Amino acid sequence: MRPISFLSRGFPRGLALVGLLLGGAAWAQALATPGWVRLVPPVVKDTAAYLTLENRGSTPLRLVAVETDLAQRVSIHKDHREHRGGQVVLGMRPLPYLDIPPKGRVEFRPGKYHLMLEGLKRPLKPGEKVTLVLRFQDGTKLKVMLPVEMR
Template sequence: MKKLILGALLAVSASLAAAHEYQAGKLLIGHPWARATAPGATVAGVFLTLDNSGGDAADKLVAVATPAAERAELHSMSMDNGVMKMRPVPAIDVPAKARQALAPGGLHIMLTGLKQPLKEGASIPLTLTFEQAGPVQVQVKVEALGASAPAGPKH
């Protein structure tokens, strides 16, 4: 019986650790991640989900910062007549009772002037600042170089 209970506790603990989620007010920040970078690369994208489905009021992600890079900015990416366009945006809306994804090919956080390459398995600190919920520090997990989504269970 003790082994069964211990096994169940370990499974729950591993599941929570894999969840890699953070709370900022009513916002749930899901699995911040980035791709590993090649040697000499000076830029990287950070991706995550912002879940405000439990919130009655909209919020905005208004700033990002990390000691791992000279600059961190909010960006959008789009295709225009076959040309990829990446642009800084002043804020990212997080509507009430909705979820906003920052993902490859769309909204994301752009790190420029990386102080060292991002290595798979490492993590870097990132501070997200929201208009209503305020600042929250998260750890960005570095995934494989060609990752298209975070490893592990869906969040």
């Protein structure tokens, strides 16, 4: 099935959205705004991707999986902070899914949510585009392209 480009259908320029593969009823419900993938040294096999997901619909959206040809797997993570024995412990936890409320948005950014690209199959290059396919519970797929950046 061929992706539909929203950039040619009057959607705002600058969206990191490439297209939505029709598979669910909410084809125009999910939008992705610009994001990026963190550039890591060639010996590092994991990295993070960041973007903002917006739900323009009146029903919740549940992000259940993300895929890329560039890594063995992609998981949804949330950074957390807890106090343990008088110390602040920072970490991250994988999430089985992420809900985006109706008319709401979820920001994937450092210190909050991120997409963990695990088991990179090759080193990343600055400026290259990484294609991710976001899969929602209703069968909708959202394809995004994010630039690799050193931040």
